[in-house]
Amino acid sequence: MTNNNGAMSDVLVRIRDMHFSRGNRAIFRGINMDIPRGGICAIMGPSGTGKTTLLKLIGAQLKPSQGTVHFDERDIHRLSRRDLYTERKRMGMLFQSGALLTDLSVFENVAYPLREHTALPERLVRHLVLTRLHAVGLRGARDLMPGELSGGMARRVALARALMLDPTMIMYDEPFTGQDPISMGVLIELLHTVNSALDLTSIIVSHDVQETLSIADYVYIVSDGVVVEGGTPDDIRHSSSDWVQQFVRGDADGPVPFQFPATDYQSDLFAPEIV
Amino acid sequence: MLDRLQGLGKTGIGFLERLGRGHIFLARLLLALGSLVFKPGLVIRQIYSVGVLTLIIIIVSGLFVGMVLALQLYNTLVGFNAEESLGVVLALTLLRELGPVVTGLLFAGRAGSALTAEIGLMKATEQLSGLEMMAVDPYQRIFAPRFLAAVVAMPLLAAMFSAVGVLGGYLVGVELLGVDSGAFWSQMQSNVDFNMDLMNGVIKSVVFGLVVAWIAIFEGFDCIPTSEGVSRATTRTVVNASLAVLGLDFLLTALMFNA
Numbered sequence A: 001m002t003n004n005n006g007a008m009s010d011v012l013v014r015i016r017d018m019h020f021s022r023g024n025r026a027i028f029r030g031i032n033m034d035i036p037r038g039g040i041c042a043i044m045g046p047s048g049t050g051k052t053t054l055l056k057l058i059g060a061q062l063k064p065s066q067g068t069v070h071f072d073e074r075d076i077h078r079l080s081r082r083d084l085y086t087e088r089k090r091m092g093m094l095f096q097s098g099a100l101l102t103d104l105s106v107f108e109n110v111a112y113p114l115r116e117h118t119a120l121p122e123r124l125v126r127h128l129v130l131t132r133l134h135a136v137g138l139r140g141a142r143d144l145m146p147g148e149l150s151g152g153m154a155r156r157v158a159l160a161r162a163l164m165l166d167p168t169m170i171m172y173d174e175p176f177t178g179q180d181p182i183s184m185g186v187l188i189e190l191l192h193t194v195n196s197a198l199d200l201t202s203i204i205v206s207h208d209v210q211e212t213l214s215i216a217d218y219v220y221i222v223s224d225g226v227v228v229e230g231g232t233p234d235d236i237r238h239s240s241s242d243w244v245q246q247f248v249r250g251d252a253d254g255p256v257p258f259q260f261p262a263t264d265y266q267s268d269l270f271a272p273e274i275v
Numbered sequence B: 001m002l003d004r005l006q007g008l009g010k011t012g013i014g015f016l017e018r019l020g021r022g023h024i025f026l027a028r029l030l031l032a033l034g035s036l037v038f039k040p041g042l043v044i045r046q047i048y049s050v051g052v053l054t055l056i057i058i059i060v061s062g063l064f065v066g067m068v069l070a071l072q073l074y075n076t077l078v079g080f081n082a083e084e085s086l087g088v089v090l091a092l093t094l095l096r097e098l099g100p101v102v103t104g105l106l107f108a109g110r111a112g113s114a115l116t117a118e119i120g121l122m123k124a125t126e127q128l129s130g131l132e133m134m135a136v137d138p139y140q141r142i143f144a145p146r147f148l149a150a151v152v153a154m155p156l157l158a159a160m161f162s163a164v165g166v167l168g169g170y171l172v173g174v175e176l177l178g179v180d181s182g183a184f185w186s187q188m189q190s191n192v193d194f195n196m197d198l199m200n201g202v203i204k205s206v207v208f209g210l211v212v213a214w215i216a217i218f219e220g221f222d223c224i225p226t227s228e229g230v231s232r233a234t235t236r237t238v239v240n241a242s243l244a245v246l247g248l249d250f251l252l253t254a255l256m257f258n259a
């Protein structure tokens, strides 16, 4: 489906040989990725590998130290501020924490992009906001303040807000965490409907392997600064790599380390100098 | 030894780098001010919140500072049989120095720390990133309105402080200690100069408002986005902004009254 020199127009986001570091730690060491247009693309990987960072690099909030990110054939890190903002209106992003504005009500939060970028009459704004809120099941919560929402609810409000400007692409950072089974089911359904009805491209970052594999058209698994595997959900499930198998099944033991890089456990515990 | 030297160099470079970032930030902030023409509501809301935050503390402190000042001055002036001059000395002290400076310090402690905490929390909870991703410039929508509001509010607050201070001095000097009320006011009227005293005080308070707001907003923007980072940035705001107010006061006084 996507191959590194595939047809240009099929690819919405193209990442080539991207490097990025935080201080002395290299987070990415030459990532290549093609996000196909029009599908749901999942990015998975162990906690702390830099999935959120990757989304921020695609949204040009961070700059890679080397390599390029193209969004719809434009090098997103070379744009002027004005052009960048124009492109960002075509990207929605759902933050891990929701990132709602704390001094505005749920309704005003969802209406915010419209108020900033359009001059629609109030009746239309109300109509648009309420349909989005209804879709995420929170029409009744419109007058609450963000501080009065649970984490899962906040994320659903953020989803409603991200859909407000009819973007070309939406990036979801961990949309499933903090959702009970019912809202999880509804949410998965919703992502699916939204994606096909609005002809969107979705990028989903998630730990929830089964849920993610069930809705994604294409999956990348990232670890240790590189893409370790890319393919359709079936390719991933039947991958020959031990690493991928362990990640998909969630085994504690295997090639994936659970520990943050550290010195040897035994010698650390019984460090002689503290005796 | 070499380690120490290295550490010193690192701190120095870090400091200069931060100073540089602070100035770039200020430049972008000033450029964003233009956009406020279309959104005056944002500024008015901020002036209201900054003003309300600080007004009570300003009035109470102004009153007490004026009263204490009158007590102290009276005791000295009476020795020279010059207690009629109480009004003019009180007014000059307040307008030229204590009004702007004490207001600046209180403003840094109350409004400055609140600004840093607010913006730091917006950063820590990804609200600033969220705005960026909605193609909304936080400089235009968040930073510039707060900055302008502080610059407008400071002279108003300082004027309030001086006015209440004079009132406090009047209460103690005239009502309590028996200075002649006519002399109190008429000497004040004839000896306080509009440009020299009033306007210089206003200039000072505008400069203090500018610097306190700049430091407070930058510290919030530049903080480490964790709860600990925000609390540290808040402390830094109060310390740095207060020191800046005192240092600048010396500089401005030397420029204004030494010609």
Ligand SMILES: Nc1ncnc2c1ncn2[C@@H]1O[C@H](COP(=O)(O)OP(=O)(O)OP(=O)(O)O)[C@@H](O)[C@H]1O
Residues within 6 Å of the ligand: A022, A027, A046, A047, A048, A049, A050, A051, A052, A053, A054
């Ligand atoms: N502001 C920052 N400053 C320094 N290091 C950071 C910062 N943000 C993230 N990191 C580091 O970058 C790495 C990647 O972080 P990131 O948030 O992208 O991980 P993630 O894959 O999204 O993890 P999770 O699945 O837990 O959300 C982390 O190991 C973290 O230590």
Ligand SMILES: [Mg+2]
Residues within 6 Å of the ligand: A051, A052, A053, A096, A173
């Ligand atoms: Mg993350």
